[in-house]
Amino acid sequence: MDERRIVVVGAxxxxxxxxxxxxxxxxxxxxxxxxTDFAREFRGEALMPSGVDAFVQMGLGAQ
Known part of the structure; x- marks a missing residue:
């Protein structure tokens, strides 16, 4: 079992x-x-083609 624990700041x-x-x-x-909510100005709301490809490679693409 992997004992590493990671904290990622920013979702x-x-x-x-x-x-x-x-x-x-x-x-x-x-x-x-x-x-704690989404009532704020968004950043990163658009993805370039390479970003879409990355999500597809993670298995998160359109089905």
């Missing part, structure tokens, strides 16, 4: 993707986000 597209990939490898991950 935007990059932080959430990193936490997901680490968890899939069996690594204990805590994902922290300071905002």
């Amino acid at each position: 935007g597209p990059a932080g959430a993707a990193l936490a997901y990939l680490l968890a899939r490898r069996g690594i204990a991950v805590t994902l922290l986000e300071r905002h």
